Amino acid sequence: MPTARAAGRTAGAAGKAAVRLGAVALAGVLLAACGGSPDGASDSAGGEVTLTVDLFGSFGYQESGLYAEYEKLHPGVTIKQTDTEDEADYWKSLQTRLAGGGGLADVQAVEVGRIASVAQQQADRFEDLRKHGADKLKSQFPEAKWTAATGKNGEVLGLGTDVGPEAMCYRSDLLAAAGLPTDREELARKWSTWDGYLDLGRQYKAKAPAKSAWLDSVGSLYSVMIGQQKERYYDASGKLIWDTNPALKTAWDTSVTAAHDGLSAKLDQWSPQWNQAFTAGSFATLPCPAWMLGYIKGQAGDAGKGKWDIAKLPGGAGNWGGSYLTVPRAAKHKKEAYELIAWLTAPAQQARLFQKQGSFPSATAAIGQIAGATDPYFSGAPIGSIFGDAAKAAPVQVLGVHDQSVAQQITNALGEVERKGTDPEAAWANARKGVENTIG
Template sequence: MRPFRTRRTATAAAATVLATGLLVTGCGSGGGSADAAGGKVTLTVDLFGTFGFKEAGLYEEYTQLHPNVTIKQTDTQDEGQYWQTLQTKLAGGGGLADIQGLEVGRVASVVRNQADKFTDLGSLGIGGVNDGLVPWKGAAVKTADGKVLGAGTDIGPEAICFRTDLFKAAGLPTDRAELAAKWSTWQGYLELGRSYVGKAQPGNAWTDSAAGMFTAEVGQQKVRYADEGGKAVHDSNPAVKNAWQDSVTLVTDGLSAKLPQWTPEWNKAFTTGKFATLSCPAWMIGYIKGQAGQAASGTWDVAPGPGRTGNWGGSYLTVPKTAKHPKEAAQLIAWLTAKEQQAKLFTKQGSFPSSTGAQAEIKSVTDPYFNNAPIGEIFSESAANMPAQVLGTEDGVIGKAFTDALGEVERTGTAPATAWQHALDNIKKAAGN
């Protein structure tokens, strides 16, 4: 991506905060409340996947503006593992960071069942932190009595990332517009995959896993696992069943590399050429760069995906009730999620902004790593068509149950009907039924 590392003065940073309605005590002088008291503060940040704050230089910039603040980040690549650990810490009341990340599939559960575990950002002076975002982003973390439990970061408009070198070797086109036309539907994507594996080197699959395709296809639906009244519909929704069947076809036609996502072998495959395409929400851009490294620059590209829409992922930043430095944490959250920082994150890492102001600024962004792909244009189109998804309290649990079951089909040869039933049984167990 084009460099976007401009250093702003503390005065400019304060103006930004004022302009977005996020005035926080001490920002105008270049320091937080602890700075005013002359104290040193170490803020702990616990995240999953690749949010990109560190990689984009935002922590470095913030600590230059706030020299009495040190930021220490911990990461868990697998969001499922992160969520389990977070639940353990919330139950025990200890070990939580000043700032905890939260995936969109978990927010309904937190808002309805664990609101008392997180600090209302309004009580910390940043109640309007989500005012400049797409409306549904802020609404998802607002309780019935008006508490704001998180600050929105990115959203996950979808595309397809692909390996140009592997496509050329298999005699497939690499023109983005031509590919977008060929895989304008998921059936087209499967058909082109069958053509690819018929010409590719043995051991080189069309895509990484059925889980990736399933999650992307389901992510194109407004109603997925729960309807607008909160009723569970995961077992009857035709859209979920269609995504399941398409993903099973991917496996039975030999198009999957059968790699569990977020595992070491999956990460390694970004450099070995074991798969040629990847269902690719915007945040995956930064993940690919981190795993494939600079040596792979120019071998990857991006094209609009089936349906030219979808939403996979997106996150929030929260302050647990047990945070040691809640006010300073709120100041950092407000700054990280402001329009300017969201635009930088996309330009540097591919994390697509939920800020409407930032969205307006990044439409012309291209990415040299991905053959100068017009990622601003591609992901902006996907975001414009994106449904405002209905979020259920068990979305994260249900999605994982289905992708785990598809892993059974891929890696143990379980019959699809049996695996489907396993998913439904595991969902019932998780709900205590």
């Protein structure tokens, strides 16, 4: 979900949809059951266990019935989930609890923009999952997804949940009302570039239904554009380059243009007003990584079914978001927590989550299982191929310790341009100051 997914992505009801995988899911359960801790020991000596899971937004585990299934397969285990809508708030709280050593859940989610901080700076605060057999799972994941959560001494600090291949979600009814094409293939051709996307936005603005803008916010436009780059905030050597990166400046300038042209609904993503806008038809397009599908379903509800569709993203493939499940060193039930996250991130469960919730799998075996998936909520869009193709073509991104913090300062500054009319140069200076104050 989750930037929202995500996840700033964090996704409130990160949902997604289509075919059922009964036999495959059962096979995954059996495989995952074989992948537990080798010694079979239990933190709670075989008694009843309540596992606490703390997430940002909803990862879809509860909504898709995975918790209930796991509890049925493991009598005596009860799963209790808490979540925070905004990932930035979640991370701040997690840092406070990690520093104090108390109040931590058995399972804590970590967004991909934070995983370098865990691996490079906080490995001593998280369980090395090799103790429980995680090294046997390495072949399930792409090398980049696995190594991002690997500490300096080889510690395995988290298991990958989803990745965030990007597309463009749109309201076909609103586009039709403005006299624009609604066919996903035609739209993909017309907005093959970001300039083409903005041109269509200007056409939409000229004939748009009342109180409806082209896109939700320029912050979401920036986030999806920067997700198309290999190097964003850091280079491969670990040097902070955000303020000299020409690709980032292009994403900034394009977002500023969209703001100045009045193409945005000026909504702060993840805010109550943004959530309400899904039912009000306040915007016609929404840059959407795969995990956003479930968020749309959760906010737009049944009334939105068939009104939404999905097309390929302007400017090529990219990735926005994706997450990991970790076990804090201070967790009460570390072994049982590991067994749960190993099962939740197994290929069968990841494939099922995509079918139900839209979280695109990071487990390689799951990707082939969902290749033909379609989603009736999104007008039958071939979500398996759209997001699958995007995942294959997306660059392997360089991850830095403060990726998410830098991104937050930039989107905050774009919000000033969008909502307050702040001069872009002044807003850029504010972003620079914010980065300096946040990361030193």
